[in-house]
Amino acid sequence: MAKTWTTPPSDALRASSDLVLADVDTRSTPGFAGDKAYAAQTLESGREALSELQEKLFAGSRTGGDRGNVLLVLQAMDTAGKGGIVRHVVGAVDPQGVHHHAFKAPTEDELAHDFLWRIRRELPGPGMLGVFDRSHYEDVLIGKVRELAPLDEIERRYAQIVEFEDELVANGTTVIKVMLHISFEEQKKRLAERLERPDKFWKYSPGDVDERNLWTDYQGAYETAIQRTSTDRAPWFVVPADRKWYARVAVQRLLIDALRGRDLSWPPAHFDVELEKTRLAAS
């Protein structure tokens, strides 16, 4: 895999505290040394690698070993391709090992609690790959743009998020936060396609244009949120996503590298193998 990437996405896409979102070219393919066809091959061959790593993570947790896990947070403007990441990247992993949750507008019950309450309830268990389609970041994104909370409350949330994620990491979770970054023009094209295809109508909502009309505000809210919450423990990656094929290989590789970073191995037998062979033979 080494030759596929001139720079691994964990370096090439890492967001720093002085991120300027407008400086990130949404059509660029940082670190990737190939075209669309090569990306398709890379994605295909990465499926097994990812799947095996995830099985090792899962296996460890099932035998009282490493109880750690991985949490992938996906945030993006509408149509940026969160769903495609879930289907084409996460889809390679055994469903048994995945905990996926899509966060919608909070319910009354959820609003009656601290904003992290509903997030904690959906954290992945030991050995699992958790995937958040939207997340606690909505509370500093739409929360800020739509003024759902006062600004000083939004400010407090950045710090609360950093503290929360530090706690997750301390408890053995690898946290990977991905913003899929598309351009205003690309979104228009993709929304238009949804309005042309009856098999895509269900993905469209008139509210999408309302949100789109606040594009600049959202970009600003993303930029600030990422600046304030991208830490060494729980980094943000800004993934150019106008080219879906790039976003998919990039996120796949981020996951693979994160799992490799956990230094996983098959757990040893927690029983006497020879004794069990004898018992089985006698059965």
Added chain:
Amino acid sequence: MAKTWTTPPSDALRASSDLVLADVDTRSTPGFAGDKAYAAQTLESGREALSELQEKLFAGSRTGGDRGNVLLVLQAMDTAGKGGIVRHVVGAVDPQGVHHHAFKAPTEDELAHDFLWRIRRELPGPGMLGVFDRSHYEDVLIGKVRELAPLDEIERRYAQIVEFEDELVANGTTVIKVMLHISFEEQKKRLAERLERPDKFWKYSPGDVDERNLWTDYQGAYETAIQRTSTDRAPWFVVPADRKWYARVAVQRLLIDALRGRDLSWPPAHFDVELEKTRLAAS
């Protein structure tokens, strides 16, 4: 697909109230008109069909239409291949649309409730494909064999299960219950393999041989449970599983046929398409 199956598995594998489990050849391939290689092809080409059907189911639920869903219940003796079904059949579906849950030995909290309590908490939401790896049937299987409840209580549970599943079906769930049926000899081979391969140790537990030594009791408990709870609304399918390739195509086809039986279509637009095109163009 028609030529692949001489009889669809929904007919060929359907368990009736006079099921004799010992009469089902675990190496047989009922209804399937091909060999292992053909089965691999069939499985591959069925992935897209299953995935698209599931997306339609999901789409309907997202737009206020059909709120129905599908529940696949997997039961089997150890090593029969539940995990392989999840990985290779369910794995074709967008993770976003799958709610998978593996039921373990009940916790103290769960034991303090009715046996269906923990089951209800894991039922799939609207538009989802729910997958139960073990289920409420454990309470009439290990529950009976290990005498975890008195026999008259086990008897009551059969009726409670039928009532419970009738309720699910009435609320729009398609219920598919699958017993993966392997032979005593095949299980020995598969357990032995787990003891030979360090990457499989984690799947083995000394308790597996204890359960194996109660094989006849378990077969009897399965037979009775299936006889008592296989209804037209929520039928049981006994899937010969010594040949993994057969079990996988069979369950895939059961799912595909169940979804086709729901007569799914892409939901219509719940907005004025032309108006939205204008709004988008102006944005």
